[in-house]
Amino acid sequence: MSHDFLQINDLRVSFPTDDGVVRAVSGLTLSVGRGETLAIVGESGSGKSVTAQAIMGLLNPLATEIDGRILLDGVDLLACDPEHRRSMRGSAMAMIFQDPLSSLHPFYRVGDQLIEAVRIHQDVTKKEARTQAIDGLRRVGIPDPERRVDDYPHQLSGGMRQRVMIAMALINGPQLLIADEPTTALDVTVQAQITDLMMDLQQQTGTTMIVITHDLGVVAEMADHVCVMYGGRVVEYGTTDAVYYRPSMPYTRGLLASVPRLDGAYDEHLDPIPGNPPSLIRPPSGCVFHPRCREREAVPGDLCSTVEPDLVTAGPDHRARCHLLTEGTP
Amino acid sequence: MSDPTATSSQDIVEVDDLRVHFPVRSRGLFPRVIGQVKAVDGVSLRIPSGQTLGLVGESGCGKSTTGRAILRLAPITSGSVRLEGRDVTELTRQQLRPLRREAQMIFQDPFTSLNPRQTVGTIIAAPFRIQGVEPPGGVASAVRELMDRVGLNPEHVNRYPNEFSGGQRQRIGIARAIALRPRLIICDEPVSALDVSIQAQILNLLAGLQDEFGMSYLFIAHDLAVVRHVAQRVAVMYLGRIVESASRDELFSAPLHPYTFALMSAIPVPDPVAQAARERIVLSGDPPSPLDPPPGCAFHTRCFKAQDRCRSDAPALREMGDGHQVACHFPMAEPATDPH
Secondary structure, three states: OOOOOEEEEEEEEEEEEOOEEEEEEEEEEEEEOOOOEEEEEOOOOOOHHHHHHHHHOOOOOOOOEEEEEEEEOOEEOOOOOHHHHHHHEOOOEEEEOOOHHHHOOOOOOHHHHHHHHHHHHOOOOHHHHHHHHHHHHHHOOOOOHHHHOOOOHHHOOHHHHHHHHHHHHHOOOOOEEEEEOOOOOOOHHHHHHHHHHHHHHHHHHOOEEEEEEOOHHHHHHHOOEEEEEEOOEEEEEEEHHHHHHOOOOHHHHHHHHOOOOOOOOOOOOOOOOOOOOOOOOOOOOOOOOHHHOOOHHHOOOOHHHHOOOOEEEEEOOEEEEOOHHHHOOO | OOOOOOOOOOEEEEEEEEEEEEEEEOOOOOOOEEEEEEEEEEEEEEEEOOOEEEEEOOOOOOHHHHHHHHOOOOOOOEEEEEEOOEEOOOOOHHHHHHHHHOEEEEOOOOOOOOOOOOOHHHHHHHHHHHHOOOOOOOHHHHHHHHHHHOOOOHHHHHOOHHHOOHHHHHHHHHHHHHOOOOOEEEEEOOOOOOOHHHHHHHHHHHHHHHHHHOOEEEEEEOOHHHHHHHOOEEEEEEOOEEEEEEEHHHHHHOOOOHHHHHHHHHOOOOOHHHHHHOOOOOOOOOOOOOOOOOOOOOOOOOOOOOOHHHHHOOOOOEEOOOOOEEOOOOOOOOOOOOOO
């Protein structure tokens, strides 16, 4: 089975706050095959970044409650020894963040930061690590890497910094790369450079990739599979084609209908999803999307507001969480 | 379509050869001016009454500064700005005040553009208070009407901005901007900080308000798909200058400037099959620094069509027919599909 490189079972993440418990992720089950690119799409507060942080082990254990299982190549990340987990971070799995400026240390040369990353995981001399750092910068398309390796982050442009972040993430050859909004902070023309670079590198290395984004165009370009999150839940999962051409959950349909497209009709009517994203402290009863759903009339009774639907099969390799699929009147 | 060189009484905004240069000072005890950032360097544009001009470009291209200079929120170095035929370039602060009734602004970040210590009611009533306008029926009822019009619950008039979501806060900003029924609103990236499903709500709201009140918009954005949706005419900026300007249909069906062409091809469309089939031109490098712009055509360092002439000779904006203007020595041939 190819779908078992990363397996997440019933992941629950919550943050106790003064206002109540924020249930950021509520029972997420997901698997990613080796060498595949999965895109997680969702709006702010949908739980997509928290899921990534839970996989990486970046959530503060004192302020977070995490339940469930996350298996990376058979190793249970939530149950294993913290020391072992730390050693996996950077070598087995790595992450790229949205804002490269705040993820690089401003006081250290990019080379020194790369060298540090190498030497944490490999027993090599400083000189060897520096060679690896320069090779890493060259691989991500930084011109003149022998000189650039001694630059400070502020001397690089936003696109170059993101390239450095990618070089750093890949320097120990991780099997899993998580990119959290990797292009959002960049200019359009630079975004295209970075998505191209990530796809090229993935071709070369076979790294499994999870791309977290709100940009449906980036998803269409990069992903094999898409997972749509809403209110801390997976509401639809499938191949990119299935989700884009046969969206089976009203939220996904709404999302696709609300983006203006560069290739659409000039006076294309935008059909926004009414209302606002749900509260994660007091989520709506039943289906978490039902207060904004315009298709609930098709479901008999008050099923949508009382019973949370399961993630059910919508087609081959395609699942969605909606009563329409089981109870709907066509 | 307006021809940017002709003067028409229909145009709400007429900007001619606008320049905004910011001095760069040396560090130390006695800073000297050591250079200039030419944020806006010779921009001319027209916005017809009731229409939307889209102004697009990447960060640092001067699009926001242009918008701010039109409202005199950025210092104008040279050139002129006329609003409804009146030259406002030289007006004093005092003289500018009545102008604020006619021209307003909506900002990108609904979190920092609202005073967190004022209630929504106070925020939306501010224009009435500052301008000394007493709307028929009183300020309180006008505020409630405005809230209702932009899709906010008027019962929330005494709440504070932090009790609202991003999209709702943007509605508050819009209510404030339309309070005095201005003729012009500068929308500076009004949806780029919002979630996808909320962006469409705000775009539809802005379109509805324009239909109802006949306002003109200068819609500043980096997202070409959004601009394509809202604007009748589009100007593309690169490093302080307009490099192409045309009607929306012209610009998107037959872009003439290689930069416009590359910008469009760089945006992925939300459709896997269509995206895989699209021709893409990925520009190398980053936008150059406005502190040290390249000689000749500012785009030549990244242009796939650049030749010797581009490195020394800055191309002027020239008319190519039908109000389609381009600043390029070697514009794309129509139809624009062959990058070589």
